[in-house]
Amino acid sequence: MxxxxxxxxxxxxxxxxxxxxxxxRVVALxxxxxxxxxxxxxxxLPVRSLRYFDLEEPRSLARLAEPMTALEPLRxxxxxxxxxxxxxxFPVLRVLxxxxxxxxxxxxxxxxSPDLLRQSSETLAGRLETIVLSGFSLxxxxxxxxxxxxxxxxxxxxxxxxxxxxxxxxRRQFIQxxxxxxxxxxxxxIPAPTLLRFWTMVAHYHGGVWNAAEPAGSLGISEPTVRRxxxxxxxxxxxxxxxxxxxxxxxxxxxxxxxxxxxxGLLHELLGIRSEAELLSxxxxxxxxxGYAVEEVLKATEPDEAYF
Numbered sequence: 587m588x589x590x591x592x593x594x595x596x597x598x599x600x601x602x603x604x605x606x607x608x609x610x611r612v613v614a615l616x617x618x619x620x621x622x623x624x625x626x627x628x629x630x631l632p633v634r635s636l637r638y639f640d641l642e643e644p645r646s647l648a649r650l651a652e653p654m655t656a657l658e659p660l661r662x663x664x665x666x667x668x669x670x671x672x673x674x675x676f677p678v679l680r681v682l683x684x685x686x687x688x689x690x691x692x693x694x695x696x697x698x699s700p701d702l703l704r705q706s707s708e709t710l711a712g713r714l715e716t717i718v719l720s721g722f723s724l725x726x727x728x729x730x731x732x733x734x735x736x737x738x739x740x741x742x743x744x745x746x747x748x749x750x751x752x753x754x755x756x757r758r759q760f761i762q763x764x765x766x767x768x769x770x771x772x773x774x775x776i777p778a779p780t781l782l783r784f785w786t787m788v789a790h791y792h793g794g795v796w797n798a799a800e801p802a803g804s805l806g807i808s809e810p811t812v813r814r815x816x817x818x819x820x821x822x823x824x825x826x827x828x829x830x831x832x833x834x835x836x837x838x839x840x841x842x843x844x845x846x847x848x849x850x851g852l853l854h855e856l857l858g859i860r861s862e863a864e865l866l867s868x869x870x871x872x873x874x875x876x877g878y879a880v881e882e883v884l885k886a887t888e889p890d891e892a893y894f
Contacts, residue, residue, distance in 0.1 A: 727740075
């Protein structure tokens with residue numbers, strides 16, 4: 587089975603983006619790197635359009651050397667990809683979004699970054715709607731590919747790889763690049779080997795109630811530091827913390843959450859699982875399936891809050 591050249595439609599996210607653009611002046615599409623944000627944006631506006639800015643591309647950077655001069659004359663939909671590379675654009679977008687009548691609406695794409703989320707929410711308060719995108723859902727790939735989807739995860743290049751070896755290679759490279767390039771670009775200065783060890787520990791906790799004392803002791807760091815590491819991976823959409831339900835809100839805040847890696851393919855890579863047979867015989871098989879089911883339910887229902 588080869589899906590490399592297949593075009594998997596994503597009508598749900600596209601519809602959400604279009605609805606948001608009708609409601610708001612600025613829409614932020616955020617999520618982990620290579621989850622399909624740019625592909626969706628290019629279905630709304632061709633990349634060759636003068637209203638499309640890719641901030642990893644030198645010509646777009648040059649055009650935005652004077653952002654007000656470049657953006658003010660534009661009409662219709664304007665897309666700015668990798669916006670986290672130019673956070674100084676947010677005050678400009680606020681000015682442009684306040685024009686009456688409104689000649690342009692802005693779709694900004696960015697990888698998860700605490701600074702990006704903080705700056706965008708502060709600068710564009712009341713003008714911004716945020717949509718979080720993950721990889722392919724089961725509804726998008728079809729239930730006939732359930733085993734494939736569970737094993738490889740939802741990142742497009744992992745799911746669509748020509749072979750299992752290629753999928754595993756892509757996931758290894760993703761993890762390395764995320765730790766060595768993406769996190770430092772977000773301003774997170776933690777040694778990559780330390781965070782890899784921590785991420786692997788979280789993988790072994792997958793589906794269980796979090797206990798900060800054990801990884802803190804193993805890494806030789808404090809429990810508050812371990813909590814900060816977990817929050818960083820959560821903010822980058824690599825980990826989900828599912829809090830416990832309790833009628834008393836104070837008790838709910840005190841009790842420990844369950845932790846899950848949000849992408850099953852990355853979980854299997856960090857656990858060293860190399861095949862479906864290895865997955866089905868692995869001690870974390872049940873926890874892996876539980877996390878996969880949790881993610882698919884949350885993608886399908888999009889609740890405001892979720893608890894275990």
